[in-house]
Amino acid sequence: MNDELKKYLFADRSTRVQTVYVEEAWQTGLEHQTLPAAVRTLLGELTAAAILLASNLKFDGSLVLQVQGDGPVALLVVECTADLNIRATASLREDAVIADQATMQELINQTGQGRFIVVLDPSAHNPHMQPYQGIVPLTGENIAQALEDYMLHSEQLDTRIWLNASDHRLVGLLLQKLPGQGGTPAEANVEQSWERALHLAATIQPEELRDLHPQTLIHRLFWEEELLELEGLSIQWHCPCSREKVANMLHMLGKAEVEDILQERDVVEISCNFCGKPYQFDPVDCASLFIDNPDNLQSGDKTLH
Structure with missing residues (x-):
């Protein structure tokens, strides 16, 4: 399977659905990085999340996600361009001891100083657009929850994210409620559709997310819904070092x-x-x-x- 992001829309335009599946690009990215298992997993989840969000950029540039704090992991950073070129890395504190099953909060936010940072970095071709940086406390038990909180409180967008990462593969599912016409009957229908989408997606099991082909997963979750399928976007690892x-x-x-x-x-x-x-x-x-x-x-x- 090619490394790919797929987009779908509910027919009533209430909900955006996206899947990401990455194997080759992720293995390329890990080739020269020696990281503990728990850190690789966390960095992989952050990478999958960055791809899901960067695919919706409306400008030529990059989305950068950073997680930093006071634990044994000092920094996780992922950059994903609008055309889905990715790179990712992690910085560990000297002599850090990291258990294989360590959680995000244990790794980064041991005394509550962790921060989740989102940067929109326009390219040189956008001289009139200024970079944007949003910083919020690092909440939740994992990357998905931290990003959901950020999207709700900073972007006012209802978003649900499911992520899974291993040494071989990154996968992810995103649901996002699209803005409607507030106060109209159509808005009420949109709300019902969004709630139905959430209910259906909540049935996903971790092993389904990890193992199923994305198209199979979408069919299993939303087979009764009318979805508009958009053209897939390919994903590549790219670091400009030379x-x-x-x-x-x-x-x-x-x-x-x-x-x-x-x-x-x-x-x-x-x-x-x-x-x-x-x-x-x-x-x-x-x-x-x-x-x-x-x-x-x-x-x-x-x-x-």
Whole structure:
């Protein structure tokens, strides 16, 4: 199955339904990140949630979700662009001891200082749009509950979210009540439809969310409803780090500093602070960085291709 987000609408336009299913992109993202099991699960749930929300962005840019606090996990951060390119990482405190079954509150919010942060970051193509940042206390027992609280109190949108994450797969289901015409008979019908959608979705079992094909899950939950199915959107992992960027950073560091590093070890090894991907430069690579040739950073790189 392709990594994909699917959207549906109830025929009366009362409710938005979305599913997300990610395997390849998530496994790519974890390839260079060594994280405890509980942290991988939490980061995966946050990633699935970011995809569900970013698919509704009305501008060219990114949605960034951050969870930070005072527990053994200092920070979780996920970025998802409007075209569903994702990246995600976690920062742990030094010497953190994390049990496999640790909860979100145990990991991040041990003394109530945890925060849930939502950032809307427009691209450079939107010079007239300013970034937005919303910060709320970290509530609930999991990522889904924290995000539901944020959407209700900060965005005034009734939202229900179900998430599941493992080392192999991310899945998620979102229901969101769409704005109607307040006080009209149509609004009353919309409210009834929303309540019915909630009642049906509440029957989902964790193993169904984890194991069922999303289309099968939607059919099982809403087979009596008339749903409008929209075109699916593909999902990819993308971190903008590159060997060329690392080379430029080493060049800025200076020849003397790089040579000092090489005296201590055989190669200079640098990992991306975000995705953990490692980049290695041996003495020949490093020497080529300081040859007076504007095209050298690329042509002198033996392993770039």
